[in-house]
Amino acid sequence: MAGEDLAPYSQSELAARIALLEAEIARVEKHRQAAAAHRDAAEALFGAKE
Numbered sequence: 001m002a003g004e005d006l007a008p009y010s011q012s013e014l015a016a017r018i019a020l021l022e023a024e025i026a027r028v029e030k031h032r033q034a035a036a037a038h039r040d041a042a043e044a045l046f047g048a049k050e
Helices: 011-046
Strands: none
Touching: none
């Protein structure tokens, strides 16, 4: 996907692609936040890993 030639895509196809990428970014960010919360809870219970 990265570096792909976007010239063949129409405006609506580009808009749809942007929407899909934004949804994927939101999904990954939500997972990252959950992982950080899990790590923080583990560190609170067991202490920070050094």
